Amino acid sequence: MLDIKxxxxxxxxxxxRLAAKKAEALLDPILDLDRERRRLQTEVDQWKxxxxxxxxxxxxxxxxxxxxxxxxxxxxxxxxxxxxxxxQIRDLEERFSDLLLRLPNLPHASTPVGTDSSENVVVRTHxxxxxxxxxxxxxxxxxxxxxxxxxxxGAKIAGAGxxxxxxxxxxxxxxxISFMLDIHTTRHGYKExxxxxxxxxxxxxxxxxxxxxxxxxxxxxxxxxxxxxxAEVPVTNIYRDEVLSGPLPxxxxxxxxxxxxxxxxxxxxxxxxxxxxxxxxxxxxxFVEPSTSYTExxxxxxxxxxxxxxxxxxxxxxxxxxxxxxxAAAKCYDIELWAPGQNGWLEVSSCSNFEDFxxxxxxxxxxxxxxxxxxxxxxxxxxxxxxxxxxxxxxxxQQEDGxxxxxxxxxxxxxxxDRLTPVA
RNA sequence: GGAGAGAUGGCAGAGUGGUCGAAUGCGAGUGAUUGCUAAUCACUUGUACUUGGGUUAACCAGGUACCGAGGGUUCGAAUCCCUCUCUCUCCGCCA
Numbered sequence: 093m094l095d096i097k098x099x100x101x102x103x104x105x106x107x108x109r110l111a112a113k114k115a116e117a118l119l120d121p122i123l124d125l126d127r128e129r130r131r132l133q134t135e136v137d138q139w140k141x142x143x144x145x146x147x148x149x150x151x152x153x154x155x156x157x158x159x160x161x162x163x164x165x166x167x168x169x170x171x172x173x174x175x176x177x178x179x180q181i182r183d184l185e186e187r188f189s190d191l192l193l194r195l196p197n198l199p200h201a202s203t204p205v206g207t208d209s210s211e212n213v214v215v216r217t218h219x220x221x222x223x224x225x226x227x228x229x230x231x232x233x234x235x236x237x238x239x240x241x242x243x244x245x246g247a248k249i250a251g252a253g254x255x256x257x258x259x260x261x262x263x264x265x266x267x268x269i270s271f272m273l274d275i276h277t278t279r280h281g282y283k284e285x286x287x288x289x290x291x292x293x294x295x296x297x298x299x300x301x302x303x304x305x306x307x308x309x310x311x312x313x314x315x316x317x318x319x320x321x322x323a324e325v326p327v328t329n330i331y332r333d334e335v336l337s338g339p340l341p342x343x344x345x346x347x348x349x350x351x352x353x354x355x356x357x358x359x360x361x362x363x364x365x366x367x368x369x370x371x372x373x374x375x376x377x378x379f380v381e382p383s384t385s386y387t388e389x390x391x392x393x394x395x396x397x398x399x400x401x402x403x404x405x406x407x408x409x410x411x412x413x414x415x416x417x418x419x420a421a422a423k424c425y426d427i428e429l430w431a432p433g434q435n436g437w438l439e440v441s442s443c444s445n446f447e448d449f450x451x452x453x454x455x456x457x458x459x460x461x462x463x464x465x466x467x468x469x470x471x472x473x474x475x476x477x478x479x480x481x482x483x484x485x486x487x488x489x490q491q492e493d494g495x496x497x498x499x500x501x502x503x504x505x506x507x508x509x510d511r512l513t514p515v516a
Numbered sequence: 517g518g519a520g521a522g523a524u525g526g527c528a529g530a531g532u533g534g535u536c537g538a539a540u541g542c543g544a545g546u547g548a549u550u551g552c553u554a555a556u557c558a559c560u561u562g563u564a565c566u567u568g569g570g571u572u573a574a575c576c577a578g579g580u581a582c583c584g585a586g587g588g589u590u591c592g593a594a595u596c597c598c599u600c601u602c603u604c605u606c607c608g609c610c611a
Contacts, residue, residue, distance in 0.1 A: 101572065134566065137580045144580090147592040151534040160591080167591040337526085463545085465563085 093452045094195055096126060109198040112205045112414035118195050125188040129181060136177045143170055193297065194304050197449040199414040200386075200423040206413025212426070213413070218397065219406035221430045222488055230433035231486040232364040235261065237494045237514040240486070241365065252362075253354070253369035255479065260512045264485075264498075265372055267505035268478060269347045272374040272399050276475055280395045282345035282376060287326035289348050290317040295329040298454030300420035300446075307355045319351035323375035324472045331379065332454040335465055340458055341380040341388060345475065348373065365479045366438060372478035378471040379456065382448065385469035386423070389445040393425045396441045396475045402501040405484050406430040408437065422447045425473075429480065433487035438480040443473030 099106050099122065110116040146167055153160050199205075204213055235241050240261035246254045257265050276282040296302040296318050301309060310319035320326055323346040336342065350373050361367035376395060380388045393409060400407045412424040421444035428437035448467035451457070457465040489497040494514040503510045 130566070133580080137566070140581085141579055143591075148534065150591050154534090154591095164591045171591075335526090 093192055093449060094198065095448075095452065096122075096192065099123065100126065106198065110196070112199050112203075113196050113417060114207075114415065115196050118191055122188065122191045122195065125184055125191065129184040129188055132177060132181055132184065136174060136181065139170060139174050139177070143167060143174065190303065193302075193453070196419045197417075197422050197446060199417055200445070200447075202386075203417060203423050204411065204413045205415075207415040208413075209416045211413040212410045212416055215409045215411050215425065217406075217408040218401065219404075219430075221406055222432060224432060226492045228432040228487055228490060230364060231431075231483040234433070234486045234490045234494070234496060235364075238486075238496060238512050239515040240264075240512070243365070251369070253367070255365050255368055255370070259515075260506075260509070261482075263506060264482060264502075265478060267502055268481060269372060269374060271402075271502055271505045272475060273345060273347060275398060275402065276345040276374070276376060276395060279398070280343070280376075282343040282395075285327060285330070285344050285346045287320075287323060287330070287346055287348065289320050289326070289351075290315075291320050291325050291329065292317055295325055295332065295454075298332050299325045299328050299450050300453065301325065304419060308353050310351045310353055320348060321352050322350050322472075322474075323348040323373065324377060327375060327377045328450060328456075328470055328472065329454060331456045334456060336379060336456070336458040336468065340468065341378055341384070344377045346375050346377075348375070350477075364483065366434070366483055368479055371480075374475045374478075376443075376473045376475040379458075379468045380471065381458070381460075382466070382469045385445050385447060385471060388469075389423060389425075389443065389471055392471055392473045393427070393441075393443045396427055396443060396473050399476055400427065400429065400440075403481075403485065403499045404501075405488060405499075407440075418442070418444065420444070420446050420449050422449065427474075427476070429484040431480075431484050431487045433483075433490075438483060440476040440480045440484070441474040444471060446470045446472075 094106070099119070103119070103123065107116050107119055110119060146163065150160050150163060150167070153163075204211065206212070232243070238261070239259045240257070242256045242258050246256035249256065273284055277284050290312065293302055293316065296309065301318075301321060309321055312318070326348070327344050327346050330344070331342075349370055351370055354367060354369060357367060365371075376392060378388055378392060397407070397409070407427055407429050410426045410428065412421075412426060417424055424442060424444040426439050427441035427443070428439050431438045447469050450470045451467035456468050456470065458468050460466045485499065486496055489499065491497065496512040498506050498510050498512065500510070
């Protein structure tokens with residue numbers, strides 16, 4: 093959520109920066125509602141002041157035995173007037189805050205202006221696409237031969253896009269989760285948490301998924317709960333409506349399954365496990381002092397990159413242009429893995445600085461050097477997402493005989509197994 | 517799912533219709549004093565919104581709202597009534 097004071101005072105700048113996200117249309121209705129609300133509020137406040145003063149007087153006169161019926165009647169009608177106006181203010185506020193909650197964050201000055209993903213900027217590439225003496229197969233072929241997953245039965249159980257991992261596949265999921273959590277907790281200073289995966293509407297609003305992206309979420313109507321699309325939601329909301337008492341920064345990491353309806357993605361990446369409704373992910377979340385958030389973002393990307401380096405995978409880091417930036421982000425880097433079976437890049441991490449956009453929505457504050465409360469800056473990034481990481485491992489480490497080498501760093505987590513061999 | 521108890525400022529905890537934005541204690545801050553590093557005294561110390569002043573700052577003055585949330589009664593609600601949420605205890609069910 094943007095600061096209404098900044099919208100008021102620096103309207104032109106805000107308009108310009110929102111235009112880079114094609115979201116400037118909401119601005120004028122918001123300003124109109126704000127003006128109207130304040131005008132009415134000021135008026136009502138004066139009436140209430142009058143009522144408060146007179147009510148005290150009534151108390152005193154009553155005690156003195158005076159007749160107060162006339163003045164009481166007068167106050168009764170003032171009370172009705174106030175009640176009507178209060179209702180109007182509530183309506184205005186509801187419309188106002190609904191619009192404000194639909195206004196995206198402003199792109200940071202360092203975010204390149206662009207319309208879509210074609211204008212994202214490659215910041216760096218690590219490693220070279222591996223050379224194969226044979227034609228690398230897609231992961232669904234590789235995985236099927238290994239008994240790594242059983243996508244047909246997954247579809248039977250829940251539907252397409254709900255993968256069933258089996259045998260070595262299930263083991264590798266578990267291994268990767270432990271491997272990543274260990275690195276982030278022991279080397280990068282994150283504290284591990286295991287949050288609820290069902291979250292309420294307040295949490296979803298706090299991080300920015302609601303109200304705009306409702307259609308992308310699984311919703312459990314009977315209990316009015318949502319399935320978290322990412323651990324970002326429950327983890328960031330740990331400190332909702334709190335003033336952080338300890339020192340900043342706070343680094344948290346969590347493994348959770350993630351659930352996405354992928355409402356607008358029908359027909360894309362339908363084979364294999366590149367685009368699925370349920371996947372595992374290790375997430376990194378930071379709560380930091382505003383002045384440090386951009387150096388913290390660089391460090392966060394580095395934390396995710398370490399995972400890929402340790403696994404010996406080729407990747408590139410992209411900076412998203414304004415048009416491809418997510419709703420709440422001011423600046424975002426994506427990390428993409430090279431997948432030879434797809435002959436393309438797969439996004440496995442998205443690392444964003446939200447500045448105070450989420451903190452303002454979720455009301456997460458800290459005490460600054462002067463002891464005054466101020467909004468923290470929040471950041472998060474995937475560290476990293478599992479399904480596509482598995483795709484990259486299967487496709488990069490496949491051998492001509494159909495076996496797959498286990499990345500050396502992962503072998504201890506696989507019970508010493510260093511090669512997965514075809515079962516049939 | 518059933519029964520009961522509770523929810524007040526950073527924390528603890530009074531307050532049962534007006535003089536309550538809220539006693540008291542703790543904590544924190546400022547100043548003074550004493551001086552075997554700790555103590556005594558005085559004062560200060562919630563948040564949000566808003567109007568005006570002020571160098572779009574610090575800050576100052578006024579107003580409104582906030583005693584879990586929402587609604588009601590009343591000239592007037594922390595206080596009375598209703599609904600809801602959450603916490604705790606007991607029972608039931610359950611991995």
